[in-house]
Amino acid sequence: MSDKSSVKCKKRKIVQEHRVFNEDWTDKYLFVDISDKCVCLVCRESIAVVKEYNVRRHYETKHAVKYADVVGELRKHAVCDLKKRLSGEQKIIFKVNAQAEAATRASFKVAHLIATSSRPFTDGDFVKKCILAVSDEMCPEKSATLSNVSLSRMTVQRRVDDIAGDIRHQLQIRASSFCQFSLALDESTDVSDTAQLLIFVRGVDDKFEVTQELAGLASLHGQTTGLEIFNNMKSVVDNLGLSWNLLSGVTTDGAPAMIGRANGFISHVKRHLNGLGHDQELFEHHCIIHQEALCSKTLKYKHVMDFVFQSVNFIRSRGLKHRQFQAFLEEMESDYGDVLYHTEVRWLSRGSVLKRFVALRHEIETFLAANGRDTSVMLDSSWLADLSFLTDITAHLNDLNQKLQGNDRLVSDLFEKIASFQRKLELFTAQLKASNLCHFPTCQQMSEQQEETVDYTKYASCTEKLLDAFSTRFSDFRAKKSLYSVFCDPLGVDVETLPTELQLEVIEIQSSSALRAVFREKGLLDFYKLLDKEKYPAIVSNALKLVSVFGSSYICEQAFSIMNLNKSKLRSRLTDDRLHAVMRVACSQLSPNIEQLSANMKCNVSH
Numbered sequence: 321m322s323d324k325s326s327v328k329c330k331k332r333k334i335v336q337e338h339r340v341f342n343e344d345w346t347d348k349y350l351f352v353d354i355s356d357k358c359v360c361l362v363c364r365e366s367i368a369v370v371k372e373y374n375v376r377r378h379y380e381t382k383h384a385v386k387y388a389d390v391v392g393e394l395r396k397h398a399v400c401d402l403k404k405r406l407s408g409e410q411k412i413i414f415k416v417n418a419q420a421e422a423a424t425r426a427s428f429k430v431a432h433l434i435a436t437s438s439r440p441f442t443d444g445d446f447v448k449k450c451i452l453a454v455s456d457e458m459c460p461e462k463s464a465t466l467s468n469v470s471l472s473r474m475t476v477q478r479r480v481d482d483i484a485g486d487i488r489h490q491l492q493i494r495a496s497s498f499c500q501f502s503l504a505l506d507e508s509t510d511v512s513d514t515a516q517l518l519i520f521v522r523g524v525d526d527k528f529e530v531t532q533e534l535a536g537l538a539s540l541h542g543q544t545t546g547l548e549i550f551n552n553m554k555s556v557v558d559n560l561g562l563s564w565n566l567l568s569g570v571t572t573d574g575a576p577a578m579i580g581r582a583n584g585f586i587s588h589v590k591r592h593l594n595g596l597g598h599d600q601e602l603f604e605h606h607c608i609i610h611q612e613a614l615c616s617k618t619l620k621y622k623h624v625m626d627f628v629f630q631s632v633n634f635i636r637s638r639g640l641k642h643r644q645f646q647a648f649l650e651e652m653e654s655d656y657g658d659v660l661y662h663t664e665v666r667w668l669s670r671g672s673v674l675k676r677f678v679a680l681r682h683e684i685e686t687f688l689a690a691n692g693r694d695t696s697v698m699l700d701s702s703w704l705a706d707l708s709f710l711t712d713i714t715a716h717l718n719d720l721n722q723k724l725q726g727n728d729r730l731v732s733d734l735f736e737k738i739a740s741f742q743r744k745l746e747l748f749t750a751q752l753k754a755s756n757l758c759h760f761p762t763c764q765q766m767s768e769q770q771e772e773t774v775d776y777t778k779y780a781s782c783t784e785k786l787l788d789a790f791s792t793r794f795s796d797f798r799a800k801k802s803l804y805s806v807f808c809d810p811l812g813v814d815v816e817t818l819p820t821e822l823q824l825e826v827i828e829i830q831s832s833s834a835l836r837a838v839f840r841e842k843g844l845l846d847f848y849k850l851l852d853k854e855k856y857p858a859i860v861s862n863a864l865k866l867v868s869v870f871g872s873s874y875i876c877e878q879a880f881s882i883m884n885l886n887k888s889k890l891r892s893r894l895t896d897d898r899l900h901a902v903m904r905v906a907c908s909q910l911s912p913n914i915e916q917l918s919a920n921m922k923c924n925v926s927h
Contacts, residue, residue, distance in 0.1 A: 340370065347399060349379040350387065352406070361402035362387075423468045425918045430471055431479030432912060435905040438885035441480070444471035477898065483912045484901035487533075490910050491521075494531045495560045498523035500861075500868040502569035502603065503535070505553065505578070505585070506876035507544055510887045514896075515540040517549060518876045518883075519556050524868045528849050532727065534879065534907040535560060539896040546577045550588035564596055569603030571870035573610055603865070605796050607873040608734050609724045615789040616717045619782060621710045625670075627697055628677050628707075631684055632659050634693065641691070648687055649680070656680055671718040674711040678762055704766055705774040712760040713783070716744070724872060731871035732804040735797045738790065745787040752780035797871075807866045810859065811839055825856045882906050 345351045350361045358367040358375065362383050367374050390398050434443055448471040455463045495501070501523035510516050521535035536556035540548055557564070570586055572578035578585045586604055593600070635645045636659065649657055659680060660673045677684065685698045697703050720741045724734055748759060755777055757764040763776055797804075805813045806822055811830055815823050829835050839847045848863045886902050887894045894902075905912075 345372070345375050347395065349375045350383060350399065350402065351375050351379075352403070354406075359406075361399065361406060364406075419465055419468065421918055423465075423470065424921050425914055427470045427475060428479050428483065428912070428914045428917055430469070431476045432483055432905065432914075434476055435480045435483065435902050438882055438902075438906060440891055441473045441476040444473060444476040447471055480898075480905055481901050482917050484904040486912045486917055487904055487908045487910050490913075491531070491533050491535070492560055494525075495521070495523060495562050497525040498531075498562065498566055498868075499526050500524055500566055500568040500864040501562060502567065502571065502869045503553065503557075504571045504870040504873050504876055505549065506573050506873045506880070507540070507549065507575070507577075508880050508883075510883060510899075511889055512887070512892050515544045516880075516883060516899075517544075517552055518879050519553055520870070520875050520879075521560070521562070522868050522870055523562075524864050526853070526864075528845050528864070528867060530728070530867060532875070533910065534904055537900045537903050539899075544577055546580055546583045546585040546588055549577060549585045550592070553585070553589075554592065564593060565598045565600060567593070567598075567600070567602065568865040569605060569869040571603075571605040571607060571873055573873055573876075574606035579604075579606065603731070603800060603869045605731070605869070605871065608731075608738065608794065608797065609721060609872045609874055611793045612717070612721055612724060612738070615786065615793055616714070618785055618789045619710065619713060621706055624703065624706050624710055627703075628673065631688060631693075632673065632677070634688070634691075635659055635684075645687055649683055652683055654680060654683055659684070671711070671714040674707070674714055678707065678711050701770050701772040701774050704770065705763065705776065708762040708766040709760065709776070709779045709782070711762045713748075713786070715762075716741075716748075716759075725874055727875050727878070729871055729874075730867065731797075731869045732808050732866055734871035735794070735801070735804055736808075738794055738797070742787060742790050745783050745790065749780050749783045749787065752783060753777055803862055803866065806859070807863055808844070811836055821858045822862065825859045829856065829859065879903065879907050 345358075351358055351367070352361060353359075358370045359365070360367075360378065360383075365378070367378065387395070387398070430444060430447055434441065434447075448467075448469060451466055451469070452463060455466050501521055504520040504522070505517065507515055507517045517538040517540055518534070519536045519538070520532065522530065522532045524530050536552070536559075538552035538556070540552070542548065557567075567589075570589060572585065576584065581587060586602075590602070593602075634641065636642055642658075646658055656676060656679055660669070660676050681698065685695050688695050720737060723737050744759075751757075751759065757767065757776060760776075763779075767774060767776065802813075802817050802819065806818055806826060810826055813826065815826050815830075818826060835847075835851075838850055842850065845867070848860060848867075851860055851863075853860045883899070883903060886906070887899055
């Protein structure tokens with residue numbers, strides 16, 4: 321800084337420190353103090369250096385001729401009129417500023433709605449036209465004001481970027497208070513064949529308040545190796561300011577790039593933690609929903625599914641046949657108006673297709689026969705029994721799959737659903753061996769309709785095979801079974817089955833009548849909120865870890881659906897930065913600080 325600049329800064333500082341406005345100057349010299357400015361009531365000029373000499377000189381040189389003879393009560397009235405005139409001018413200015421600020425806030429709110437609804441940025445102009453059309457009819461006097469709301473494509477884009485930045489800042493603040501956090505990762509290809517890596521973070525603070533947000537979205541334009549995935553994840557974790565020693569678990573889709581022993585993503589995570597000197601035990605989970613879907617694939621029944629698919633495709637793949645079949649169902653007054661398609665990647669679709677096929681079995685048989693298709697298999701009692709059993713057991717699997725879905729599910733609850741289904745399979749096996757079809761309504765109905773007797777006991781081997789698949793998988797969850805047990809039921813768990821560091825604390829909890837009463841009266845998380853963290857550090861630490869851990873990658877699958885809505889065939893040129901901003905806004909549970917974002921803007925009315 322030059323010497324002249326330094327002198328000017330010192331003078332300005334001295335002036336600010338010694339600035340004093342005398343109330344007597346209003347009557348004597350017609351000056352008022354407004355927002356730290358000494359302003360003349362007559363000409364609206366302000367004085368840079370607030371000293372009486374400067375104020376008096378301005379008055380004597382410019383206004384003394386007109387106001388020198390105005391004294392006494394007349395002068396008081398003159399000063400009062402000048403103040404009212406100034407106040408009126410200020411109100412006009414404030415009103416304009418308030419309208420501009422309101423227009424900016426409205427612009428941010430509409431942009432937020434556009435992003436969360438997965439609509440294109442150009443919809444802002446359409447929304448504005450709708451607003452003005454309604455305004456012209458309902459309140460024409462407001463049309464000019466509403467037209468100042470900026471909703472052009474570029475404006476909406478900038479607003480979404482600003483909102484995404486605010487949400488990211490809020491997440492960084494929350495991340496600083498995490499006691500434990502875990503990550504859920506999944507990778508998929510968008511419409512432009514770009515591999516997109518989703519990284520979700522779930523953290524919990526010392527008050528057991530859970531934050532679950534999209535930590536980052538990385539576009540992988542090259543290879544999708546475990547090292548590439550790890551490098552992108554590391555960048556996201558470091559940018560959020562998360563401490564690696566607080567990482568409690570990682571949940572993936574089970575792909576080789578994720579869980580490979582040598583070069584998989586999780587292997588790189590472990591090596592990185594060891595390099596930093598952290599030795600915590602990670603919860604390494606393969607998505608529990610994905611594992612359940614893999615178990616269900618042990619039920620092949622290819623001869624059943626092939627005929628069902630061929631029949632459905634014959635009806636649905638040809639426009640004329642499809643219309644004729646729908647008209648046929650309407651003529652027959654059927655309960656359903658159409659058959660359903662099966663999609664391999666949608667795990668619940670097979671059960672829906674089978675259920676609808678069974679419901680329309682007679683109509684489908686009649687329509688196929690009328691069109692020259694071979695339907696002899698639909699008269700085979702053994703094939704119909706296979707169809708009935710597959711429909712029922714798939715319905716049970718679909719019911720389990722739906723129970724496992726959800727964003728805020730605790731990992732212990734998810735594993736309980738798996739354990740419960742295994743017990744159901746044991747019951748199904750025993751009942752099928754005894755020819756009891758009480759839990760297989762389609763089989764029961766089919767056996768009543770068929771004249772030929774079918775031996776349904778043979779399906780007990782299928783449920784045993786499915787039970788073996790469930791017993792073989794979920795080893796990553798079974799390894800932590802004792803930790804789930806003490807977390808869910810610290811009062812009833814067998815102490816001898818627990819790790820040694822938890823045993824003494826659990827005994828103290830089980831021996832405390834006060835804690836037993838709290839556990840009965842409060843919910844699970846409320847119980848841990850009230851638990852003394854210094855007296856029961858191991859129990860609280862285990863609870864924090866399990867609350868933070870993802871049991872499935874369902875949240876990633878849900879986010880990919882949002883991504884496909886945003887980056888579709890009609891928006892395939894959406895850039896990575898824009899996609900990342902939209903995804904952060906659309907997937908967030910945090911509310912953007914619209915007031916602060918608007919205050920940071922200059923509130924100039926744009927296009």
